[in-house]
Amino acid sequence: MAINANIASLLNSGAFSSASTGSLDLSVLANGGSTAARSGPPTKTQIARMAPWDSRAPQPTLSKVAADALRDTRLVNTSLGTGPGSAVRDDNDRDLFIIHNSVQKLQALADAAAKDGVSADTRKRIQERINRGLAEVNAHIAATKLEGAYLIGGRRLNRHESEGIQRGLLQYDTKPLVNGDMLAIPQGFLGDRRFNLKVTKNGVTTNIDINLADMGTTDRTVGNVASFVSNKLEAAGFESRFERVQTKLAPTTKGGTETLQQRLRITTTASETLTFEAVAGDSQPALYVAGGKTIDGAMQSVVSKLTGLNGTDELSSFSADLAAAKGGTAGVRASVVGPDGSLYVIADATAKVNGQTPKGKSDVILMKYDTTGQVSWTRSLGSAAPAQGFSLAIGADGTLAVAGAVDGRADTLTSTTGNGLDSFVAAFDAEGRDKWYFQQGATGSDSATQVKVGDDGSVYVMGTTTASYGGAATLGGKDVYLQAFDATGTIRFTQSLGTANDDSPGGLVLANGQALAVWNETGGARMQAFDQVTGTAIGSVNNLGSANLNAVTQLAADSSGRMFLAGRETAGGVANKLVALEISSGNVLFTKQSTTGEAIRALTAAGDQVAYATNTITIPTTGGTTRETTIVGLDADTGSQNFSRAANQAADAPVAIALAANVSESLDSLGIPQGQLRFGMSDELTDRTGLRAGDQFAVIVNGGAEKKITISDGETMRTLAAKLNRVLMRDGTAEARSLRGVESLVITPKPGDRIELKAVGGVADALKQLGLEPGVAVPRPAKATGGTKSVSDPPPIIALEMPITGDVSDKTKAKALLDSFDGVLRRLRIGYREISTDPTQVELRKQNAANAAKKAAGSGSGVAYYNKQTALGQDALRRLGVSV
Structure with missing residues (x-):
């Protein structure tokens, strides 16, 4: 055939001779051996022999590629048509060209999203296409087998080693x-x-x-x-x-x-x-404040503890940043004080927080701070779908409950979803270990906005729904629901509250064996008592006429039988009114307007005080207007002001406040935490990460079949290592290592073997939770020493480092994804140059080997490298059918 004749001519001319000292005009090879092609544009035949990225071949604009990708049902096209690369006969080259063309489409989509002026609808459409395309292209890469080389979508590693997971120390x-x-x-x-x-x-x-x-x-x-x-x-x-x-x-x-x-x-x-x-005479009240703050250009949160509330001095026991990893955000939504004065907070996070990695775009993070401001432990909801936490509560037995909304199926075997947002409630014990999780979406959208925990560990949730929820009747419009669970997570009852119009939750209080639900109707705020066990309504609906509130936006209660309602007096008015009620009689104790006239953003009560957060307008010395958060404390009986404190939180972000009635002044001064000293001693991975029983990842040994590793109940790093060793057999080892309270998993292949880790389908990425990344581990060849044999080099490995997911929700993120695809294409081209049988690539490898040998200047290793590269080039020519 013609190409072989050209190559034979070059061989006869000495261009491939190891003795040749002259340089070869590589443009001859690039054009299929035709010198005439250098004087004009390439012909169709010549283009068909070029790589798709060859600059001499006509290149489509990225905008056209992106437009075609949005229309096409599939991004992977196994036909190269009549364009660049279509005439190559080597299967490896064809496979790499097909992948290149597919990734180029993803690159074009990311480039389109990185432009200025992209509408929200267009960006959403691009995002959906990229998500589908990534799954399709990654699946194709995984199924592609190269001859004499190994292709992986992830990275090439010497061994797999997880990020450290903190263990409890004594x-x-x-x-x-x-x-x-x-x-x-x-x-x-x-x-x-x-x-x-x-x-x-x-x-x-x-x-x-x-x-x-x-x-x-x-x-x-x-x-x-x-x-x-x-x-x-x-x-x-x-x-x-x-x-x-x-x-x-x-x-x-x-x-x-x-x-x-x-x-x-x-x-x-x-x-x-x-x-x-604390001992008698040594306690004082404290106020915890948690809210948004811009840290390094991203919205994060800060948690502070203020003491000296009843004095003139503003004392801060501690102030701690609650921040996500670089590029992520963490916004506190709610907080609650435990019996020992510790603080619990929930935050919506888009990146890792204290070792907890969100499975989806956002997850709910639960954290415990001791009274000195140190983090006792951090847990995550572990939802693979975007989730938000709205409410947090703690019971007398230490049961913690988190309520919120999740957009999709969360990572549990028992959860179900409806359409749109789904309510969820998750229960944890005092150490943050999972007790139970419940998600059961209605056919419409629903979310849980308030949660309380009873003395027996039972959990009560209020929320809103647009359809029938939990079997309760549909009233019309947006309904309010009240749902109760026993200590094991079994539903006790579900009630619908409201009218045929749109209604909204106001708050929830547990008192005297009753669940008091407050909600808002068109005609004003309403309250109804229900039996905590049966859900039977007790008495009639109270229209809260004595409170004179059109709508309740915040609600708090204390242990002395008082309820505090914040809301607005008129429809459309500012929610700046505070009303204190005696729960048993409904009598009004006092009413108060916020001192700034702005809306009350958060409310808390404990001991003999109630406090609310609002905004204050301030004028800085440099000019202009800024807004800050102010917390005002009132006497719970009379409403007289006890204190007013400015907080270091952004006024445009959610803020959570919580009063602690009695904290030890001495323990604070000595830096010792109040309450039981706990160390987070659980070894179970489901307690220390966002992993849940049933999460999986795959192990592939030496290119064989996928073997799935499933996380079990009670799984520890040690049991996981043992499980892996049963799969690896003699081809590698898995080891759980512990150093200075940090535990990690190390997976090492034996010389000559390779071990691939792969994320599998489903709602969770177990590798990400373990701090591992998908890729192939291949140990580097051992160097030969006197009297020993060297381990033979493994076949060439092309590691593309292909993204598993991509985010183009804004221009900056789209640009980062574009850079990632650029890197994939660059690594693919490098791999092509390493293994291709194209005459140009063969000669380039030969010349590189010769240059390396010259630099070695007589070194035995340099000669060996030259000989090896020459042999690889000759082997490539044989695969083209050329006798050498």
Whole structure:
């Protein structure tokens, strides 16, 4: 055939001779060996032999490719038609050209989304096409088998190693208490400092009174205080200890001196439980504030604890950023204080927060902060569909409940979906471990907006729906529903509330064995009591006439039988009115308008106080108007103002506030958390990540069949490693490694073997949750040493690093995805140059080998490399049918 004749002519001329020292005009090879083609545009025959990216071949504009991709039902077209590459006979080349053309279409779509002026509808259409196209192209790549080479959609690795997952340790380090050496005395250690330390061992609890006044004239350094408490523990026969830990803070300027910091470390044993409590006369109220704040250009959140509320000084015990990984957002929606004064918050996150990785575009993150501001643990709902959390509650037994809405099926085996948004409620124990999850969508859209937990662990939810929900009657328009669950997640009852018009939830209170539901109708706010077990209505509907509220927007209650309603007096008015009611009688205790005249954005009550958050308009010194969040505290009986504090939160983002009635001033000053010292000791992966039982990923050994690995109930990193080893057999090892409280999974192939990890279909990406990435691990060949044999090189591997998902919801994200596709195409072209039998590529590899050999200048390894590349080139020619 003609091409073989041209190649033979070149071979006879010495162009392929290893002895040749002259350079070859590669344009001859590029044009199929025809020198005449260099004087004019290429012919159709010549174009058919070119790679699709060859600059001499006619190239369609990306805008046309994008338009065609939007119209086409499939992006992968296995026919190359009569265009570039259509005349190649090598199967590898054809396969790579087909993939190139498919990825180019995705590239064109991302490029279109990265332009200015793209409408929301067009962007949505592009996003949907990219999602379908990614699934199609990745499936085609996975099914493509190259001859003499290995193609993977992910990355090539030496081994698979997960990101570390934090484990609980039996020690607690306080925040830095003082700057200075071991003789420095923290200001907080001075004065009247005392607390009660309870130690529980073998079911027996011992009280140890700690009063720093008993130290006498001994300086209250961190080390001396640690020894003082440890001596008391030792004298009582316990193994738990306090000690001083010194850390170093790097200098802030070049050539500066480092700063020494002192902190306390509390170490205990698995058989001893430590609980820290306030003593009489040493407690004070505290206010937790959580809300949005711009951090590094992205909307994140900040959590603060304010004390000294009844004084003139504004004291802040701590302020901590709640931020998602770079490029993501984290917005707090709700918060609640636990019995020990700890704070629980829920946030909607679009990226990793404290090791918890959203499965979908957004997930609901649940976090516990101790009273010093340190994160005790972080859990995620684990929904693969976009989810939002609206309400959070805690019960006397420590049961936590989260309610919200999810757009699609969440990652559970029992959940069902309706159309549009679905309500969800998730229950966790005091350590954030899953108890149960419920999602049952109506045929319309619905969402859960309020949640409360009963004394027995039962859960009550209010929400809104546009259709029949939970079997309850449809009233018309947007209905309000009330649903109750027992402690196991079994539905007790579902009730519909409202009228034939659009109605909305106002709030929910549990008191005296009743569930008090408040909702809004066209004619005003309404309240109805229901039996907590049966759901039977008790009494008649109260139109809240005494409260004179047209609509309720916020609701809170305290343990003294008081209910606080915030809302608006007239339809369309500002929701800036606060009304306090006595629950049992319905009598109005007081009414109040927000001091700023703006809407009340959040409400909380505890002890003898109620507090609300609103906006304040301020004029900065540089000119212009800004808005900040202000929290006002009132006496719960009279409504008289107790305090007013400015908060460091954005006024245009949700804000959550929570009052703690009694927190220990001494424990705060010593940096010790109030309540039981917990370490998040669970080893189960479903407690420490967003994984759920039933999540899967696939393992492929040496290109064989996919073997799915399924996460089981109670799965730990160690049991997962054992499960993997049963699949890997002798071709590799899986190991659970633990170092300094961080546990990771390491999967290593044996020399000469390869192990691929792959995300599988379904609602979850288990690899992402484990901190692993899809790709192939192939160990690098061992270098030969004297008296040993080297491990032979594996076949060439083309790792495309193809995205699994893509986001073009805005211009910046579309540009990032475009860059990702550009990288895929670049890596595909590099792979083509490495394995193609095209004469140009063969000669280029030969010349590269010759150059490498020259640089080696007599090195044995350089000669070996040259010989190997020459052999590869000769093998490629043989596959074209050329005798060499």
